[in-house]
Every structure is written in C-alpha cells, then in structure tokens.
Amino acid sequence: MSDSYAQISKKIKDRTVKVSVVGLGYVGLPMALSFANKGISVSGFDLSRKRISRLKRGISYIKDVTGRQIAEAVKKGAFSPTSSKKSLRDADVIIICVPTPLRKIKDPDISYILDASRTLSGQLRSGQLIVVESTTFPGTTRDVILPELKKSGLELDRDFFLAFSPERIDPGNEKYGFENIPKVLGGVTGKSTRLGKKLYSMVVEKVVGVSCAEVAEVSKLLENTFRIVNIALIYEFAMLCDKLDIDVWEVIEAAKTKPFGFMPFYPGPGIGGHCIPADPMYLSWKARKVGFRTDMVDLAARLNRMFPGYVANRAAGLIKRRGKKIKGSSVLMLGVAFKRDVNDLRESPALEIIEKLEKKGVKVDYFDPYIPYLDIHDIKKKPVKLSASAVSRYDMVLLATDHSNVDYRLVAENADMIFDTRNVFERNGITGNNIVKL
Ligand SMILES: NC(=O)c1ccc[n+]([C@@H]2O[C@H](COP(=O)([O-])OP(=O)(O)OC[C@H]3O[C@@H](n4cnc5c(N)ncnc54)[C@H](O)[C@@H]3O)[C@@H](O)[C@H]2O)c1
Incomplete structure (x- = not known):
C-alpha cells in the first residue's frame, strides 16, 4: 500500500482530512456545507471573486442554502471560501464541481473542466485524492483530466488518486439532498475507488462503488437520458x-x-x-x-x-x-x-x-x-x-x-x-x- 493511500485513508478515518471543493455553484456549495456540517474542514475555491466575497459575508446566491448556514460554517472555521488556488495544495481531497455546458454548436464544452484540471495540476502534491463530479462524457476523467494531472510529474496510485462520482442533487427537492441520495463512484484505479468510497461514506448514507470511472460517467448520462x-x-x-x-x-x-x-x-x-x-x-x-x-x-x-x-x-x-x-x-x-x-x-x-x-x-x-x-x-x-x-x-x-x-x-x-x-x-x-x- 502506498504511503499516500495510507495517509489519506488515515485522515479520512480520524476525520482530519481537508477537503477542497472547486466550483461553488448549485452542486459545489451545498456539498461543501454538508462536509463542513459533519465536522470536516472544507475550503471552497471559485474563480468568481463576487461569489467568494458574498460567501465570506454570509450571503447566499443559491435558494437551497441560507446565508445563515454559510455564515455559521465560516464563523466556526469549518468552511473557508477562497479564490486562491494555493488552497488546493493544502487540501487532501479536491472535488471538482465546475460547469459542463454546451458550446453554441451543441457540442460538449469541457473548457471549465480543462481549466480546473490545469489549475489543479499546478498545485498537485503527493497525498491527494481528486474526485470529479461535473457531468460529462465517458472517458473525460481518464483521457482528459488524468493527462493534465500527470503533467505535474506526480504518479497515479503512488502520489495521487482520481475518481468520478456524478452529482445527483435536485435543487428545490426537500426530501432528497446530498446526504440521502446514494452516491455512485468509480475510480480510474481500484485504489482510487476505494479511497473515494471511504471519503463519501463520511457524509453520504450510501456509496455505490462501480468498477471504473467510465461506468460512473455513463450511469449519470443514462439517468438523465x-x-x-x-x-x-x-x-x-x-x-x-x-x-x-x-x-x-x-x-x-x-x-x-x-x-x-x-x-x-x-x-x-x-x-x-x-x-x-x-x-x-x-x-x-x-x-x-x-x-x-x-x-x-x-x-x-x-x-x-x-x-x-x-x-x-x-x-x-x-x-x-x-x-x-x-x-x-x-x-x-x-x-x-x-x-x-x-x-x-x-x-x-x-x-x-x-x-x-x-x-x-x-x-x-x-x-x-x-x-x-x-x-x-x-x-x-x-x-x-x-x-x-x-x-x-x-x-x-x-x-x-x-x-x-x-x-x-x-x-x-x-x-x-x-x-x-x-x-x-x-x-x-x-x-x-x-x-x-x-
Ligand atoms: N445544478 C444541478 O442541479 C446539477 C445536478 C447534477 C449535476 N450537475 C452538474 O454539476 C456540475 C456543476 O453544475 P452547477 O449547477 O453547480 O454549476 P454552477 O454554474 O452553478 O456553478 C459552477 C461554479 O464553478 C465556478 N467555476 C467555473 N470554472 C471554475 C474553475 N476553473 N475553477 C474554480 N471555479 C470555477 C463558477 O464560478 C461557478 O461558481 C455540472 O457539470 C452540472 O452538469 C448539476
């Protein structure tokens, strides 16, 4: 077992793991607060300075999250919104929740994912787990994101781990939220899957591990299709x-x-x-x-x-x-x-x-x-x-x-x-x- 794997596992087990959520929108913000509410230290990284400034002042821009919830988490030091990419280096786990819209010609626009991966690659260090939550086509995690992360010179399964776990949140739904919707997760490697499952099991009632990232990517597309x-x-x-x-x-x-x-x-x-x-x-x-x-x-x-x-x-x-x-x-x-x-x-x-x-x-x-x-x-x-x-x-x-x-x-x-x-x-x-x- 690599040192990095053991390190992250231990931090998850004793709940000292530091999580960073990249992209604090409809998906990322409620998720960051769910981790924070369970006593996990969370930083939130977003390119929008306006959003970060609002969060720091305890102002919400998403209906399912109240300003009070944000203010309390920030005050307790459980949630730190930031636009400093250096925060990514401090985290043990980085969860990517950036948009995946369509281009004008209705093709996938993965520029946000690419941008986030490049930023992350520049900050990557040994001992990190990266999970992608943005909805995307099969192969994105392994064929698009992984090569970007490898540019850091670090090695998969020795230094870092990579998984895909589709977000299923349904804004406005009062019955089902981040914590009680079963979470599908597939790693690019078996170790990545195992670490990812441990991570989400801290906050989500049921984590469904699948054999690889591609199955997790397509399962989300099947649900919405x-x-x-x-x-x-x-x-x-x-x-x-x-x-x-x-x-x-x-x-x-x-x-x-x-x-x-x-x-x-x-x-x-x-x-x-x-x-x-x-x-x-x-x-x-x-x-x-x-x-x-x-x-x-x-x-x-x-x-x-x-x-x-x-x-x-x-x-x-x-x-x-x-x-x-x-x-x-x-x-x-x-x-x-x-x-x-x-x-x-x-x-x-x-x-x-x-x-x-x-x-x-x-x-x-x-x-x-x-x-x-x-x-x-x-x-x-x-x-x-x-x-x-x-x-x-x-x-x-x-x-x-x-x-x-x-x-x-x-x-x-x-x-x-x-x-x-x-x-x-x-x-x-x-x-x-x-x-x-x-
Ligand atoms: N909204 C939903 O109900 C929902 C449900 C399930 C899955 N998803 C998927 O989750 C992903 C995120 O969706 P969303 O609705 O939260 O998007 P959003 O537009 O509400 O939020 C995305 C956030 O990411 C930030 N961002 C963009 N590029 C960034 C970068 N490079 N680094 C840091 N921050 C960056 C933006 O400023 C924004 O705050 C998408 O792939 C979407 O398909 C959304």
Missing part, C-alpha cells in the same frame, strides 16, 4: 391528446395506477436547466466519436427542443380563438425559472416562449417570486406585482413554472384566460372555465 426520452414521449402524448380532445393529465393519472412497469412523467412548457438539455448531447457527441448513432436520444432531444415553440403557438392560438388579435395582445407569464421553487434561469423554456410570443407581437410581462429582474439573452424585464387588478389586465396568464408560494386562487379568480402548462390549478383543487390545460 432516461428522463429526456420519457419527457419527449409525454410531450408527444400531450400534443396527440390535444388533437384528440383528451385530457393528457387524466390519462397519466389513470396509467399511473399500474403498480409496476410504469413511471409517470408530466408535460410542461419544455425542458430546462443546466443538465437535462445538455447531458444527452454529451452522450451523442461521444457516440459519434466511436461511429455510433444515438437515434432515440437525438429524436427525443429534437422533440424537446421544439416544445417551447409548440407551447407559444398554442398560447397564440388560444388568444385567437377568443376572437382577439394576437398582435398587440398581452400575456402574463407566471414563473420563469426552469423549474419549481428554484431561482435558476438556465435554459428555461419560459424564456424561449417569451421570445416566440414577442416575435408574434404579443406584449409579455412576468411574475416569479424568485426572479427579481429578468436580464438574459435580449430579454430585460421587471416583474409585475401579483394583484387582482394586475392579473385582470392581461389577455392570458401563461403558467410556465409551478412555484409553491403563488396565490393561484387569486390568479384564477381574476384572469380572463389561463393557459396552464403544469396542471397546477387542478392540482390545487382550482377549476374554472377560464383555465385551459396543456
């Missing part, structure tokens, strides 16, 4: 049911009574967020590299991409059916975040719907309790205050995001027409002739 394929299927059902004049929501409720072999997926305004729209592209890109076509995934991605356009067209059609001109009509968009109870606008379908409606000459305003100002793409808007008179001014209220803390009854009682893409009104026991479901 499973979702996009099923979402695309339910979008197709929603469009078909509209043509057949059948309530797709009732169809799903009926199908869901089967106790096996069925899992309900629900329609909505379109897919959004940092993961679901991007991850299948990582998979199909890698597939192309090895001469394989992911037809099913590509079709699902295409269906999902067109859905916000379908929603915008249906909204315009509904306005027209009321005998109103589309051009010059007005829509109040209820919820613009990409999903319920988060303040995350990334890839939100609501934004595309706004753009598409505005192109048709519709005036669109919005209300979202979590988005105090919209300044994204070419959209710049202040929210309206949700009141009876405000709601009644619009030709349509288009519900895009079903946040829990909205007075839906007030909306239903005052709106001329509601187009509900999430079935939130019915779910809240509110019905009315003015409500049209997707």
Whole structure:
C-alpha cells in the first residue's frame, strides 16, 4: 500500500482530512456545507471573486442554502471560501464541481473542466485524492483530466488518486439532498475507488462503488437520458391528446395506477436547466466519436427542443380563438425559472416562449417570486406585482413554472384566460372555465 493511500485513508478515518471543493455553484456549495456540517474542514475555491466575497459575508446566491448556514460554517472555521488556488495544495481531497455546458454548436464544452484540471495540476502534491463530479462524457476523467494531472510529474496510485462520482442533487427537492441520495463512484484505479468510497461514506448514507470511472460517467448520462426520452414521449402524448380532445393529465393519472412497469412523467412548457438539455448531447457527441448513432436520444432531444415553440403557438392560438388579435395582445407569464421553487434561469423554456410570443407581437410581462429582474439573452424585464387588478389586465396568464408560494386562487379568480402548462390549478383543487390545460 502506498504511503499516500495510507495517509489519506488515515485522515479520512480520524476525520482530519481537508477537503477542497472547486466550483461553488448549485452542486459545489451545498456539498461543501454538508462536509463542513459533519465536522470536516472544507475550503471552497471559485474563480468568481463576487461569489467568494458574498460567501465570506454570509450571503447566499443559491435558494437551497441560507446565508445563515454559510455564515455559521465560516464563523466556526469549518468552511473557508477562497479564490486562491494555493488552497488546493493544502487540501487532501479536491472535488471538482465546475460547469459542463454546451458550446453554441451543441457540442460538449469541457473548457471549465480543462481549466480546473490545469489549475489543479499546478498545485498537485503527493497525498491527494481528486474526485470529479461535473457531468460529462465517458472517458473525460481518464483521457482528459488524468493527462493534465500527470503533467505535474506526480504518479497515479503512488502520489495521487482520481475518481468520478456524478452529482445527483435536485435543487428545490426537500426530501432528497446530498446526504440521502446514494452516491455512485468509480475510480480510474481500484485504489482510487476505494479511497473515494471511504471519503463519501463520511457524509453520504450510501456509496455505490462501480468498477471504473467510465461506468460512473455513463450511469449519470443514462439517468438523465432516461428522463429526456420519457419527457419527449409525454410531450408527444400531450400534443396527440390535444388533437384528440383528451385530457393528457387524466390519462397519466389513470396509467399511473399500474403498480409496476410504469413511471409517470408530466408535460410542461419544455425542458430546462443546466443538465437535462445538455447531458444527452454529451452522450451523442461521444457516440459519434466511436461511429455510433444515438437515434432515440437525438429524436427525443429534437422533440424537446421544439416544445417551447409548440407551447407559444398554442398560447397564440388560444388568444385567437377568443376572437382577439394576437398582435398587440398581452400575456402574463407566471414563473420563469426552469423549474419549481428554484431561482435558476438556465435554459428555461419560459424564456424561449417569451421570445416566440414577442416575435408574434404579443406584449409579455412576468411574475416569479424568485426572479427579481429578468436580464438574459435580449430579454430585460421587471416583474409585475401579483394583484387582482394586475392579473385582470392581461389577455392570458401563461403558467410556465409551478412555484409553491403563488396565490393561484387569486390568479384564477381574476384572469380572463389561463393557459396552464403544469396542471397546477387542478392540482390545487382550482377549476374554472377560464383555465385551459396543456
Ligand atoms: N445544478 C444541478 O442541479 C446539477 C445536478 C447534477 C449535476 N450537475 C452538474 O454539476 C456540475 C456543476 O453544475 P452547477 O449547477 O453547480 O454549476 P454552477 O454554474 O452553478 O456553478 C459552477 C461554479 O464553478 C465556478 N467555476 C467555473 N470554472 C471554475 C474553475 N476553473 N475553477 C474554480 N471555479 C470555477 C463558477 O464560478 C461557478 O461558481 C455540472 O457539470 C452540472 O452538469 C448539476
């Protein structure tokens, strides 16, 4: 057994291990605090000086984490946010949680991972475990990150260890968080897997070790691809049911009574967020590299991409059916975040719907309790205050995001027409002739 392996194992065992989280976003920040809350010393390294300065002052920028939680961890000395790359050298374990978005041409953009690996390589020392959590294509850990780390002159399995463990966090989910979601982990070597398992077992209820990093990388892509394929299927059902004049929501409720072999997926305004729209592209890109076509995934991605356009067209059609001109009509968009109870606008379908409606000459305003100002793409808007008179001014209220803390009854009682893409009104026991479901 190498000295480094024994050293890290011992530090994990006696809980003196120092952890550094690279990238303090939706994934990295809650994770850093989970380690800190379990009495582990954590430093958080982020390139954004603005974020670091906020964290130092106990200010949160993520809804699932409170300023108080940050302030307490910082005050206790359990969590040290920093933009100094030297902090990486002090740590025994470095967990990489940087973004993995798409480039303009919808190919994987691994520049953040590369950048973080290069920074880390410059600071690497003997006796460190590196875990990558960012979602990415199979082979990234072994073929992209490892060569960067080797440039340090240090040797895998003698000096350092490397594993991939996909993050499964679901922001806004109050039932499942970092600690009670089983954690899959695969090392580039067996020793890396074993060390990684020991590390996460300190904070996570169940760690699932797999044979290699590639299995862990693909397992994350399978999970999210499973979702996009099923979402695309339910979008197709929603469009078909509209043509057949059948309530797709009732169809799903009926199908869901089967106790096996069925899992309900629900329609909505379109897919959004940092993961679901991007991850299948990582998979199909890698597939192309090895001469394989992911037809099913590509079709699902295409269906999902067109859905916000379908929603915008249906909204315009509904306005027209009321005998109103589309051009010059007005829509109040209820919820613009990409999903319920988060303040995350990334890839939100609501934004595309706004753009598409505005192109048709519709005036669109919005209300979202979590988005105090919209300044994204070419959209710049202040929210309206949700009141009876405000709601009644619009030709349509288009519900895009079903946040829990909205007075839906007030909306239903005052709106001329509601187009509900999430079935939130019915779910809240509110019905009315003015409500049209997707
Ligand atoms: N958000 C989710 O719900 C979710 C869930 C599961 C997995 N993931 C995956 O986790 C990864 C991170 O996602 P996120 O949502 O936390 O991203 P994010 O954009 O919220 O946060 C990323 C952070 O990394 C920082 N950063 C970028 N480059 C850096 C570098 N070289 N060094 C240090 N810091 C750097 C940014 O400043 C930012 O604060 C992605 O691969 C994503 O696909 C996200």
